[in-house]
Amino acid sequence: MTSISAATGPRLRLWREASDTHIRSRFGGYYYLLAWAMLWLTSRNPGQNLWLWSGGVLLLLGFFILRSSERPTEQLPAEQLQRWLDQRWVLILLQSLAWGLMLAGIQLHPGVIVSHLVVMLCVVVFGTALAFTYPMRMPSCALAILLTYLPSTAVKIHLGIGDIGESVALVIYLSYLGLFLYRWHREYHISLDRELRLLRQGEQLDRLSRTDALTGLSNRYQFNALLPNWLASARRQNSMLALVLLDIDFFKKINDQFGHRAGDLYLQAFAERMRQLFRRDSDILLRLGGEEFAVLMPDTSLEQAMLLAERFRAELTEHPLNIPGQNPAQYPPLTCSLGVGTFQPLCDDSAEAFYTRVDNALYRAKAGGRNRLELA
Structure with a gap:
């Protein structure tokens, strides 16, 4: 349109x-x-x-x-x-x-x-x-x-x-x-x-339907529309496409202990930190739902995506999120687990297969102790 x-x-x-x-x-x-x-x-x-x-x-x-x-x-x-x-x-x-x-x-x-x-x-x-x-x-x-x-x-x-x-x-x-x-x-x-x-x-x-109302990032609907198109483009042009999946560790405890308002503030601050770290024009930042986020990175190798993702994880650990209008000592620091992968034409025959492979890496990071990064 x-x-x-x-x-x-x-x-x-x-x-x-x-x-x-x-x-x-x-x-x-x-x-x-x-x-x-x-x-x-x-x-x-x-x-x-x-x-x-x-x-x-x-x-x-x-x-x-x-x-x-x-x-x-x-x-x-x-x-x-x-x-x-x-x-x-x-x-x-x-x-x-x-x-x-x-x-x-x-x-x-x-x-x-x-x-x-x-x-x-x-x-x-x-x-x-x-x-x-x-x-x-x-x-x-x-x-x-x-x-x-x-x-x-x-x-x-x-x-x-x-x-x-x-x-x-x-x-x-x-x-x-x-x-x-x-x-x-x-x-x-x-x-x-x-x-x-x-x-x-x-x-x-149309813009509202593709945007997460809480964080202002693109939403799951936009992700489901973009991923197949980017995969088709990468396959056609023989180019690279990286995907980073991020999941906030133990986020349910925030909602249970401090209420959903505190959880919303954390999610907004997390999205703002993503904008600060993943600030290349080509990066597409998304909230997939709940505490799960994603970054689509066209023309990006696995090594580049891994460095950026690891930098984000380390920054989040060393410099906890600042919740506007709240005492930083009131809330516990947040960490996140990450799964990182690049599109592999030989094993990713669909967008769902690519996403599942990176999602499995994210679950390995969570199962391995959280606050860590796993490669798909």
Whole structure:
């Protein structure tokens, strides 16, 4: 799922606008060509002025090819999406101007006799289509409507075609179209805001489902999802993958003697100590449940993992956990047992097999006296 952080939110808005602009305009070129053909075939002498009609077809065909030549992709950075949108709007405005001038031109041409009703229908229909299709940018869309609407309307008024009531109706409809453009613009952005809000909520829920609420580390669900993927990647790339399992020694006594609140404080302090010691960017720290923790270490050899794990164990022994707001002498010092192993393709045929092998090493450390490390 696409991240909706503060940095990527504006970029996602650009992507939605670019995608909607492309999708909504895919078939527009067909309708311009169809309307021009209808004007041509319904004119009084379709066989005359072929250069004018065919020239219009070629011009509209050129716009159609330009509109279909490039489509945005979700991977484009914000600058390229903005550039694509700006170029697409220049194309929309140029086509609107060309269409308006073409409709005005056939009314002014002395050798072309077309139905005034059909011309006005083309003006109204394409103006409405622009308002409905491109409400995401209201000023640009309003300009495109005026470029479509005004040339032939001005010619109509100049030549005195139709009665005054028809001209008034066209002006009133243009005002009505402006009001609807404003409404569709608001509805588009309200819908977009709602979609982004839902995506953010979904992202937050997904993050919460993969995070241990007490310690802030990744949880067992995340571990079960990551381990098979990392194993597959290590097998495919012939790379190393180490796993460290940690279990706090005699943790049940803490809960029994001092209560679960003290146990929670210990777990939080233990997780913070893990962050201090396993602080490489590639290390993935997890709480698997209860007092059991894990560290996934991609591109790490057994010797490297063992050194880091042993350093953590020794630091925990030499420098006991500091429980915030509590007297250090009130609680006994904690130690932990560790199992360390690396992925072995010949014996680990699954994520479960790899985990079981390292888990067995952890149990050997506990059975051997605790506060020690065993290699798998």
